[in-house]
Amino acid sequence: MSQPRPRQFDLIAFDWDGTLFDSTAIITRCIQRAVVDVGGQEPTREAASYVIGMALMPALAHAAPDVPKDKYPALGERYRHHYLQHQNDISLFEGVLGMLDELKARHHWLTVATGKSRHGLNEALQAVELRHRFDGSRTADETAGKPNPLMLNELMREFGVEPERTLMIGDTTHDLQMALNAGCASVGVSYGAHEPAAFHALQPRHVAHSVRELHDWLLQHA
Numbered sequence: 358m359s360q361p362r363p364r365q366f367d368l369i370a371f372d373w374d375g376t377l378f379d380s381t382a383i384i385t386r387c388i389q390r391a392v393v394d395v396g397g398q399e400p401t402r403e404a405a406s407y408v409i410g411m412a413l414m415p416a417l418a419h420a421a422p423d424v425p426k427d428k429y430p431a432l433g434e435r436y437r438h439h440y441l442q443h444q445n446d447i448s449l450f451e452g453v454l455g456m457l458d459e460l461k462a463r464h465h466w467l468t469v470a471t472g473k474s475r476h477g478l479n480e481a482l483q484a485v486e487l488r489h490r491f492d493g494s495r496t497a498d499e500t501a502g503k504p505n506p507l508m509l510n511e512l513m514r515e516f517g518v519e520p521e522r523t524l525m526i527g528d529t530t531h532d533l534q535m536a537l538n539a540g541c542a543s544v545g546v547s548y549g550a551h552e553p554a555a556f557h558a559l560q561p562r563h564v565a566h567s568v569r570e571l572h573d574w575l576l577q578h579a
């Protein structure tokens with residue numbers, strides 16, 4: 358009888374928006390509207406989607422270089438205003454729940470490492486009844502934003518897992534750079550915010566083009 362293959366990764370950290378949650382288009386539009394609301398020039402779709410995954414205020418500042426710093430509080434407020442109007446329009450990508458349940462059954466620790474705020478992540482987890490599927494999480498407002506590796510370092514320390522036993526999965530170069538900075542392996546997904554052509558320089562183990570492909574790769578390689 359063949360022996361079960363040992364796990365390669367004990368801890369799997371997922372980015373949220375654009376990786377598990379199908380929110381990229383809405384977030385991009387909310388950034389564009391917020392910038393216009395405070396008198397800035399509307400960023401292009403590419404510029405607005407590029408900053409997804411970063412902490413909120415650095416993301417907005419990067420997307421709106423012509424907005425003065427004294428307008429940043431208003432910029433953040435307008436973004437939150439637009440996002441709250443649409444947060445119920447956002448849903449999990451098809452196949453995410455099944456993927457998470459199968460990984461849990463294999464006894465991986467599953468965590469979230471996100472540029473969202475703690476309040477925003479908790480609301481999302483409650484809205485889609487996901488809280489019990491994750492063992493831990495870190496958000497940009499309670500640690501450092503991506504690509505700083507602090508949130509991954511804190512998750513590894515919390516679960517007593519070494520970098521070589523940790524896998525980061527995300528849809529942006531910020532996610533993959535964070536994994537590289539933390540000494541962890543990564544997998545990119547091409548269906549989120551960033552074009553996958555930029556991923557390869559950051560040495561992901563794989564680039565998945567759908568949740569189904571990600572699911573299959575994880576069952577084979579994680």
